[in-house]
Amino acid sequence: MKTILILGAGLSASSMIRYLLKHADSYNWNLRIVDQDKSLIEKKINGHKRALALDFNALDPNERKPEIDRADLVISMLPARFHVEVAKDCIELKKDLITPSYISPEMRALHEDAVSKGIIIMNEIGVDPGIDHMSAMKIIHEIRDKGGEVTSFKSFCGGLIAPESDNNPWHYKFTWNPRNVVLAGQGGAASFIHNGEYKYIPYNRLFDRLDRIDIAEFGKFEGYPNRDSLSYRSTYGLEQIPTLYRGTLRRPNYCKGFHVFAELGMTDDSYKLFQSENITPRAFLNAFLPYRKGISVEEKFKIFLREDRMYLYDQFEWLGIFEKDESFGFPNASPAQLLEKLLVRKMSLEDNDKDMLVMYHEFEYKLEGVNRKIVSSMLNIGEDEVYTAMSNTVGLPVAICAKMILTGQIHEKGVTLPVNKPVYKPILEELKAFNITFEEHESILED
Amino acid sequence: MKTILILGAGLSASSMIRYLLKHADSYNWNLRIVDQDKSLIEKKINGHKRALALDFNALDPNERKPEIDRADLVISMLPARFHVEVAKDCIELKKDLITPSYISPEMRALHEDAVSKGIIIMNEIGVDPGIDHMSAMKIIHEIRDKGGEVTSFKSFCGGLIAPESDNNPWHYKFTWNPRNVVLAGQGGAASFIHNGEYKYIPYNRLFDRLDRIDIAEFGKFEGYPNRDSLSYRSTYGLEQIPTLYRGTLRRPNYCKGFHVFAELGMTDDSYKLFQSENITPRAFLNAFLPYRKGISVEEKFKIFLREDRMYLYDQFEWLGIFEKDESFGFPNASPAQLLEKLLVRKMSLEDNDKDMLVMYHEFEYKLEGVNRKIVSSMLNIGEDEVYTAMSNTVGLPVAICAKMILTGQIHEKGVTLPVNKPVYKPILEELKAFNITFEEHESILED
Numbered sequence: 001m002k003t004i005l006i007l008g009a010g011l012s013a014s015s016m017i018r019y020l021l022k023h024a025d026s027y028n029w030n031l032r033i034v035d036q037d038k039s040l041i042e043k044k045i046n047g048h049k050r051a052l053a054l055d056f057n058a059l060d061p062n063e064r065k066p067e068i069d070r071a072d073l074v075i076s077m078l079p080a081r082f083h084v085e086v087a088k089d090c091i092e093l094k095k096d097l098i099t100p101s102y103i104s105p106e107m108r109a110l111h112e113d114a115v116s117k118g119i120i121i122m123n124e125i126g127v128d129p130g131i132d133h134m135s136a137m138k139i140i141h142e143i144r145d146k147g148g149e150v151t152s153f154k155s156f157c158g159g160l161i162a163p164e165s166d167n168n169p170w171h172y173k174f175t176w177n178p179r180n181v182v183l184a185g186q187g188g189a190a191s192f193i194h195n196g197e198y199k200y201i202p203y204n205r206l207f208d209r210l211d212r213i214d215i216a217e218f219g220k221f222e223g224y225p226n227r228d229s230l231s232y233r234s235t236y237g238l239e240q241i242p243t244l245y246r247g248t249l250r251r252p253n254y255c256k257g258f259h260v261f262a263e264l265g266m267t268d269d270s271y272k273l274f275q276s277e278n279i280t281p282r283a284f285l286n287a288f289l290p291y292r293k294g295i296s297v298e299e300k301f302k303i304f305l306r307e308d309r310m311y312l313y314d315q316f317e318w319l320g321i322f323e324k325d326e327s328f329g330f331p332n333a334s335p336a337q338l339l340e341k342l343l344v345r346k347m348s349l350e351d352n353d354k355d356m357l358v359m360y361h362e363f364e365y366k367l368e369g370v371n372r373k374i375v376s377s378m379l380n381i382g383e384d385e386v387y388t389a390m391s392n393t394v395g396l397p398v399a400i401c402a403k404m405i406l407t408g409q410i411h412e413k414g415v416t417l418p419v420n421k422p423v424y425k426p427i428l429e430e431l432k433a434f435n436i437t438f439e440e441h442e443s444i445l446e447d
Numbered sequence: 448m449k450t451i452l453i454l455g456a457g458l459s460a461s462s463m464i465r466y467l468l469k470h471a472d473s474y475n476w477n478l479r480i481v482d483q484d485k486s487l488i489e490k491k492i493n494g495h496k497r498a499l500a501l502d503f504n505a506l507d508p509n510e511r512k513p514e515i516d517r518a519d520l521v522i523s524m525l526p527a528r529f530h531v532e533v534a535k536d537c538i539e540l541k542k543d544l545i546t547p548s549y550i551s552p553e554m555r556a557l558h559e560d561a562v563s564k565g566i567i568i569m570n571e572i573g574v575d576p577g578i579d580h581m582s583a584m585k586i587i588h589e590i591r592d593k594g595g596e597v598t599s600f601k602s603f604c605g606g607l608i609a610p611e612s613d614n615n616p617w618h619y620k621f622t623w624n625p626r627n628v629v630l631a632g633q634g635g636a637a638s639f640i641h642n643g644e645y646k647y648i649p650y651n652r653l654f655d656r657l658d659r660i661d662i663a664e665f666g667k668f669e670g671y672p673n674r675d676s677l678s679y680r681s682t683y684g685l686e687q688i689p690t691l692y693r694g695t696l697r698r699p700n701y702c703k704g705f706h707v708f709a710e711l712g713m714t715d716d717s718y719k720l721f722q723s724e725n726i727t728p729r730a731f732l733n734a735f736l737p738y739r740k741g742i743s744v745e746e747k748f749k750i751f752l753r754e755d756r757m758y759l760y761d762q763f764e765w766l767g768i769f770e771k772d773e774s775f776g777f778p779n780a781s782p783a784q785l786l787e788k789l790l791v792r793k794m795s796l797e798d799n800d801k802d803m804l805v806m807y808h809e810f811e812y813k814l815e816g817v818n819r820k821i822v823s824s825m826l827n828i829g830e831d832e833v834y835t836a837m838s839n840t841v842g843l844p845v846a847i848c849a850k851m852i853l854t855g856q857i858h859e860k861g862v863t864l865p866v867n868k869p870v871y872k873p874i875l876e877e878l879k880a881f882n883i884t885f886e887e888h889e890s891i892l893e894d
Contacts, residue, residue, distance in 0.1 A: 187717065188715070188717045188718040189712050189715060189718060189782075191718075191721070194738040195738060195740075197730075197733065197734070197738060198720070198721045198722075198734055199734060199735075199737075199738065200712055200720070200734050200735055200782070201712065201735075202710075202711070202712030202715060202735075203651075204650075204651035204709075204710060204712075205710070205712070209737065230721070262651075263649075263651060263652070264649070265636050265647055265648065265649030265651075265652070268635070268636060268649060270634065270635045271635040271636060271638075273645070273647070274638070274645045274677070275645075283644075286644065287644070287645055287646060287647050288646075288647055288648075288649075290646075290656065291641040291642060291644060291646065293642075335636075335647070
């Protein structure tokens with residue numbers, strides 16, 4: 001019998017718990033799951049006899065360590081900043097650990113300790129980061145295996161609303177933490193490399209510098225650059241690649257609209273607005289428009305938009321940005337906090353809405369003097385409001401990895417991520433059963 | 448005999464030291480001056496027997512306190528962050544203190560202690576802050592005294608190059624810390640109030656949202672908004688004023704050009720550029736322009752500028768921004784650091800150059816049902832590269848205030864600034880002898 005300790009049972013843990021319970025009898029697993037909200041766990045395990053809901057404080061090492069000690073494998077779905085403390089316990093108690101989050105510098109520093117204790121600490125094995133690593137490395141390795149050289153890699157990922165639930169002019173609903181969406185891209189420029197030239201895009205141009213992407217039957221998307229593309233050179237072993245670019249996908253008009261918010265200054269979280277509790281949506285917009293006597297806010301906003309962006313006007317009006325009857329009632333709020341409130345009112349998931357996860361890779365490589373291109377895309381639609389695309393794409397790779405570790409299929413040790421074939425190959429293979437499938441198309445590039 | 452202790456003998460101390468030495472014999476003053484660079488002091492006192500150059504460490508309380516103890520008055524021209532420590536010593540030792548810098552919250556917190564010890568800690572008595580407070584309060588008090596109500600106050604100040612030394616297309620040279628000029632306006636939005644509406648301008652629009660100002664014989668200027676206008680409501684006793692706006696003055700084309708740097712992302716100091724030591728001016732610009740095959744940097748920059756801003760092209764070319772022969776040789780540099788290097792190469796003061804300090808106030812007020820306007824402007828040209836306009840306008844009010852404190856003309860106690868008539872009136876009067884004079888014009892406003 002093996003015991004799996006799961007720390008945190010939030011949104012993205014649903015699909016993972018379902019997978020592990022489905023296989024619990026055949027593999028003889030017991031799940032011990034802790035969350036601050038015990039009822040959340042009980043809903044997800046639905047009386048399964050192989051799972052136990054716990055309510056100790058996972059952030060308290062004294063309560064956590066005895067639980068880690070009785071487990072064979074720990075999965076941390078806690079907020080990313082808590083993973084390092086859990087990892088230290090796992091090293092001390094010689095327990096394998098999985099997290100879906102980015103490897104922090106503090107986490108990376110534990111590598112030698114983890115190796116010396118013979119344990120694996122697998123990170124970045126959800127989605128962006130996770131499935132993106134695995135699906136990209138598969139292609140990079142295939143190109144290398146036939147002697148090709150990767151010259152360009154562009155990659156995009158987006159958590160969006162499914163086409164059947166897409167009923168607003170922004171073509172977006174929050175399937176993820178709204179605050180993070182409002183603050184996306186802030187703090188330093190987006191950096192990447194294009195044909196050997198380093199490029200930097202400041203926040204004020206981020207949502208205006210877009211890549212248009214067409215994914216066959218799924219339609220049109222736009223990608224804005226992620227903050228840091230360059231660190232992926234070492235992650236993917238592409239140190240000398242001339243072009244490397246990563247971006248976030250949205251449906252057309254979202255980015256151009258969001259650029260207007262950024263340009264106005266409404267995404268700023270660094271200061272508080274005066275008397276913010278009295279601000280209506282209309283006054284919020286007006287605070288960022290120049291004073292002009294005898295001209296309505298609508299007219300001033302049109303002047304700000306300019307003729308070439310007037311097609312965006314309706315989507316702002318749809319948001320209720322000109323409403324003047326009710327204030328936000330949010331004291332001591334930053335612009336970003338009021339903007340979040342404005343957007344959440346209209347862009348939240350409704351009953352029966354489904355989400356969608358889209359990934360798109362574009363490789364160029366040279367093989368025997370010929371320039372070739374591979375496009376690889378994946379689109380996954382959520383099952384319902386619990387087993388969302390986000391929950392499936394984050395939770396299933398974690399769960400499959402757990403199975404592989406417990407059945408001795410992974411021999412790597414230390415602080416790592418899923419860029420090696422023995423890890424990504426079986427996971428990508430098994431994900432196909434869950435409709436997480438990459439379509440690949442290869443072509444020869446004209447000069 | 449009275450002893451004046453002067454901490455710091457940098458650029459803006461020159462005119463102050465000259466003034467105090469000129470009056471030292473008649474008032475029986477001795478000056479004890481300390482600076483890390485003793486030769487700097489010796490040049491400024493030029494063998495005057497009333498002055499002593501010291502080289503103790505003014506930042507070390509053990510070395511500083513005995514010197515404060517033997518003084519009757521302390522003037523701190525140290526960097527602003529050190530004033531509070533000096534103020535605490537002055538409170539303990541019951542010595543009056545003058546600084547030209549903004550009152551920090553920590554300084555403000557010392558008010559009661561200073562009052563209880565019967566000392567004055569006079570701050571913000573140089574220029575912006577200083578002469579701006581005094582000249583504005585004079586007019587505000589005059590309007591109040593005749594029963595008027597101030598409805599609008601806009602105020603601008605700029606440290607610029609004198610017309611006779613203005614020989615570049617930016618009409619700007621650094622007369623002040625270049626790093627502060629490059630980073631000006633960053634960190635939060637500029638906030639002000641216009642006709643009762645709070646307005647916020649984010650950094651990405653700061654240098655694009657300009658006021659045009661014409662000052663009779665001195666020509667055209669442009670003003671961009673300062674970060675914080677709203678705190679001046681309480682400073683000036685104008686809590687209910689519907690319009691209050693403060694800005695920084697530049698000559699035309701400077702702001703529109705600087706806006707291009709900000710828009711490109713070249714003023715960012717929050718991250719380091721890859722391999723910055725190898726970057727040439729041309730590559731620096733190119734790093735912020737989109738990749739386009741077969742198009743020169745000049746052409747890409749023109750596309751970025753757009754037709755309506757093409758008149759700015761020459762001033763960028765003049766900066767040498769397209770040069771590709773020599774790299775900056777600046778390892779681990781931020782964009783702002785390379786931009787500073789680029790600008791300082793071409794915009795530094797040359798021999799015999801003179802600087803200029805410009806101030807402009809615009810008041811609107813209502814008196815007996817009639818709306819009136821007062822414009823008050825001051826322009827001071829530096830004498831030479833030592834007794835600059837900056838040194839005169841910062842140092843002379845400090846020096847005159849020192850005289851007034853030592854001769855018992857100021858009865859205020861505590862942490863204060865020059866907004867009261869007994870302080871500002873004699874100072875403004877005496878500044879006239881140094882060509883620091885305000886021209887006032889009053890008119891009746893049409894409806």
